[in-house]
Amino acid sequence: MLLRVHALMESSTVNGPGARAVIWVQGCSLGCLGCWNPDTHDPLRGSRSDVSELLEWFAKASHENRIEGLTISGGEPMEQAPAVLELLRGLREAHPEMTTGLFSGYTERELPEALWRAMQSYLDFAVLGRYNARRPSHHPLVSSTNQLLRLYTARYSMADFAPQSVEVRIDDTGLTQITGFPVLGSPVLG
Ligand code: SF4
Numbered sequence: 001m002l003l004r005v006h007a008l009m010e011s012s013t014v015n016g017p018g019a020r021a022v023i024w025v026q027g028c029s030l031g032c033l034g035c036w037n038p039d040t041h042d043p044l045r046g047s048r049s050d051v052s053e054l055l056e057w058f059a060k061a062s063h064e065n066r067i068e069g070l071t072i073s074g075g076e077p078m079e080q081a082p083a084v085l086e087l088l089r090g091l092r093e094a095h096p097e098m099t100t101g102l103f104s105g106y107t108e109r110e111l112p113e114a115l116w117r118a119m120q121s122y123l124d125f126a127v128l129g130r131y132n133a134r135r136p137s138h139h140p141l142v143s144s145t146n147q148l149l150r151l152y153t154a155r156y157s158m159a160d161f162a163p164q165s166v167e168v169r170i171d172d173t174g175l176t177q178i179t180g181f182p183v184l185g186s187p188v189l190g
Contacts, residue, residue: 002048003083006040006075007177010061014167014180016101016125016141017160018068021061022179023054025084028076030105034133040075051086055094062095069099069124078104081115088122099124099155103141105131108150124153125161138164143181 006026011019024037026046039045049057058070070091077084088100100123107129108116120126129147137145140161149161164181171177 001051001083001086003051003054003080003087004043004046005049005054006046008057009169009177009179011065011067012071012167012169012179014162014165015071015073016069017099017156017162019065020067020099020101021058021065021070022073023070023087024073025075025077025080027079028074028105029079030076030130032105032131032133035131037075043079046075051083051090054087055090058091059094062098067098069101071101071103073103074105076105077102078106078111078119081119085115085119085122088119092122101125101127103127105129107148120152124151124155126150126152140164141181 004026006024008024009022012022013019015022024040026040027043028041061067072084072087084102091098091100102119102123104126127141127147127149129144132144132146135144135146137143137147140149140163142149143164149158151158166178166180169177
């Protein structure tokens with residue numbers, strides 16, 4: 001199954017507990033007020049990757065970096081739910097020790113119950129709800145006060161989520177990636 005991807009990062013320390021690989025998916029129809037990453041909105045941009053390729057990428061990332069899990073952000077992961085579900089399922093089967101998190105602009109109530117229940121069964125945490133630039137939040141991972149950080153397993157407690165911060169990574173080729181939360185809690189990516 002194919003997933004349209006905006007960007008990948010092998011190790012980030014600002015997208016959930018510890019160091020984590022991050023996949024930003026491409027495509028989002030929600031149009032949140034003040035979204036900091038409009039480049040992720042067009043569902044025809046980015047690149048298409050087979051879920052099996054992404055699992056191979058994650059296996060390599062976890063071999064080469066001291067990471068404890070994967071975070072899926074966007075763009076809007078729930079607008080590619082079948083592929084995201086397959087990715088989470090494959091990751092849980094291949095790397096049961098790794099934790100998983102997801103950012104979505106949808107609330108739990110907006111999501112089809114059976115689909116969200118299936119998704120939740122492979123998630124340790126999720127940040128849910130539209131970003132609203134008029135309601136900035138300083139709470140860990142939550143960029144506006146209407147959003148919720150939810151825990152679905154006992155692998156983390158709220159104390160494991162560090163304060164918001166920004167991260168800049170430059171790889172061997174000079175590729176620069178910026179991710180995280182600027183001072184007022186507005187997400188650079190996701
Ligand atoms: S903040 Fe996230 S959910 Fe909202 S428009 Fe931007 S990419 Fe979409």
